Amino acid sequence: MQHNKVLILDFGSQYTQLIARRVRELNIYSEIRPYNKLPDNIDSYKAVVLSGSPISVRSEDALHPDLSEIRGKIPLLAVCYGAQYLAHFSGGEVAESSTREYGRANLTYIKEGEDFFENIHEGSQVWMSHSDTIRALPEGGKLLASTEDVENAAFKIEGEPTYAIQFHPEVYHSTDGHQLLHNFLIKIAGVNQDWTPQSFVEETVENLQEKLGNDRVVLGLSGGVDSSVAAMLLHKAIGKNLFCIFVNNGLLRKNEFEDVLHQYEGMGLNVKGIDASARFLDALAGKSDPEEKRKIIGRVFIEVFDDEAHRIKNVKWLAQGTIYPDVIESVSATGGPSATIKSHHNVGGLPDFMKLKVVEPLKSLFKDEVRRVGASMNMDSQLLGRHPFPGPGLAIRILGDLTREKVRILQEVDAIFINNLKSWNLYDKVWQAGAMLLPVNSVGVMGDERTYEKCVALRAVESTDGMTADWVNLPYEFLQKTSNEIINKVKGVNRVVYDISSKPPATIEWE
Ligand code: XMP
Numbered sequence: 001m002q003h004n005k006v007l008i009l010d011f012g013s014q015y016t017q018l019i020a021r022r023v024r025e026l027n028i029y030s031e032i033r034p035y036n037k038l039p040d041n042i043d044s045y046k047a048v049v050l051s052g053s054p055i056s057v058r059s060e061d062a063l064h065p066d067l068s069e070i071r072g073k074i075p076l077l078a079v080c081y082g083a084q085y086l087a088h089f090s091g092g093e094v095a096e097s098s099t100r101e102y103g104r105a106n107l108t109y110i111k112e113g114e115d116f117f118e119n120i121h122e123g124s125q126v127w128m129s130h131s132d133t134i135r136a137l138p139e140g141g142k143l144l145a146s147t148e149d150v151e152n153a154a155f156k157i158e159g160e161p162t163y164a165i166q167f168h169p170e171v172y173h174s175t176d177g178h179q180l181l182h183n184f185l186i187k188i189a190g191v192n193q194d195w196t197p198q199s200f201v202e203e204t205v206e207n208l209q210e211k212l213g214n215d216r217v218v219l220g221l222s223g224g225v226d227s228s229v230a231a232m233l234l235h236k237a238i239g240k241n242l243f244c245i246f247v248n249n250g251l252l253r254k255n256e257f258e259d260v261l262h263q264y265e266g267m268g269l270n271v272k273g274i275d276a277s278a279r280f281l282d283a284l285a286g287k288s289d290p291e292e293k294r295k296i297i298g299r300v301f302i303e304v305f306d307d308e309a310h311r312i313k314n315v316k317w318l319a320q321g322t323i324y325p326d327v328i329e330s331v332s333a334t335g336g337p338s339a340t341i342k343s344h345h346n347v348g349g350l351p352d353f354m355k356l357k358v359v360e361p362l363k364s365l366f367k368d369e370v371r372r373v374g375a376s377m378n379m380d381s382q383l384l385g386r387h388p389f390p391g392p393g394l395a396i397r398i399l400g401d402l403t404r405e406k407v408r409i410l411q412e413v414d415a416i417f418i419n420n421l422k423s424w425n426l427y428d429k430v431w432q433a434g435a436m437l438l439p440v441n442s443v444g445v446m447g448d449e450r451t452y453e454k455c456v457a458l459r460a461v462e463s464t465d466g467m468t469a470d471w472v473n474l475p476y477e478f479l480q481k482t483s484n485e486i487i488n489k490v491k492g493v494n495r496v497v498y499d500i501s502s503k504p505p506a507t508i509e510w511e
Contacts (some may be wrong), residue, residue, distance in 0.1 A: 248274065253414055284296055417435050436510045
């Protein structure tokens with residue numbers, strides 16, 4: 001079955017992925033393509049959205065693709081740069097703004113009777129982020145809405161299904177953004193809302209069956225959401241021909257290996273747990289450079305995984321939990337044609353090394369969709385709601401050199417922190433949390449004795465994709481109780497600090 005599809009042309013805006021996600025939230029399938037790489041089968045798309053851009057249409061290197069195959073033929077929504085593009089190159093006028101147009105604004109005028117603004121009323125808040133403004137509408141342009149500072153905040157082209165808005169409906173601060181996308185895509189463009197987690201599961205299982213036939217597939221489970229959901233889909237499709245390997249690198253959270261392995265078995269997966277802790281920890285002994293630690297862990301993982309995979313006879317495929325943000329071709333911030341593809345840093349090198357064909361059932365999904373797909377297969381909500389955890393695990397949270405004793409200390413600290421987040425109902429409000437073991441000893445006093453022991457830092461962040469993050473304002477009572485419990489229960493730690501740095505300029509992990 002062919003889904004109705006929406007094409008999003010990326011001009012390099014920081015919000016392009018958000019547009020795709022908002023469209024998907026309407027149960028409509030969307031794809032992002034660089035502005036200068038139109039797909040061949042353009043008429044298979046029911047609507048097109050032009051994204052914003054950091055570049056000015058007035059600059060010499062303005063991005064100016066030929067849209068003649070789209071304009072007037074397919075319903076088009078032009079956002080921010082897209083709107084300015086329509087104005088500037090079609091007889092309108094774009095100039096530098098005289099006032100700063102960044103942040104919240106309100107619609108002070110909306111033309112009545114337009115489907116585009118159905119159920120949206122004057123006063124509606126919108127999010128602006130631009131330094132150019134549209135002074136004169138292009139040929140055929142008809143004004144649809146204004147704000148106090150931006151007269152031409154929305155317009156359409158008469159006689160064409162072409163709409164343009166200066167503001168960003170994809171940003172949550174545009175309170176009626178969802179409604180506006182709904183109006184454009186469903187009312188105006190007539191797109192079907194046929195993209196649901198259930199339909200995704202049904203089609204993917206069918207496609208996997210067709211693609212894999214009776215072949216054997218190997219997949220590395222990590223305990224995380226992506227690999228677990230990928231495994232469930234493959235399990236549904238090919239059952240016992242899926243061979244899962246779950247490696248304990250000795251750097252997982254406390255009891256995680258046993259707990260998660262047990263959970264996987266309960267899900268009916270054909271999974272083999274390999275305890276390779278000693279191999280990893282021996283290889284890491286005395287190493288303190290973060291990148292060197294990462295490399296060693298990556299190398300040993302490949303060795304262990306490859307050994308195990310070779311024990312399974314006639315394996316043809318390697319399955320991976322790659323998701324859409326890992327494969328979107330991104331337009332560089334300067335808008336140049338040099339598109340880059342991000343690599344999947346968890347398992348870099350594995351496919352080439354193993355010489356297997358690769359199958360990636362989640363390649364078209366965003367993270368939140370992966371969770372919804374998992375939920376529609378009745379997977380455990382705790383497994384689906386797990387915080388992200390880095391592939392190199394606690395190795396990059398133990399600053400400096402690594403010993404078994406340090407791993408033990410950090411596992412204890414981390415377990416107290418995470419369990420307390422759960423019992424205070426804070427776990428689901430935090431995007432990622434963990435503890436760092438610092439390479440400093442500090443003086444303390446316990447009973448009548450002077451101590452000289454380790455210091456740990458707790459970190460909890462809010463984020464949507466890990467690219468930017470804010471520290472979480474955890475309640476003081478929570479921090480107080482957690483700090484007491486750590487110092488009282490974990491031998492070797494006498495000081496706890498809380499990390500209040502945002503990303504950027506800090507990063508989430510300390511190494
Ligand atoms: P940073 O520290 O770069 O982290 O702000 C962003 C997100 O990436 C995770 N992270 C990693 N994940 N291998 C991984 O699989 C790594 O080497 C790695 N380094 C950081 C980090 O936990 C956060 O979710």
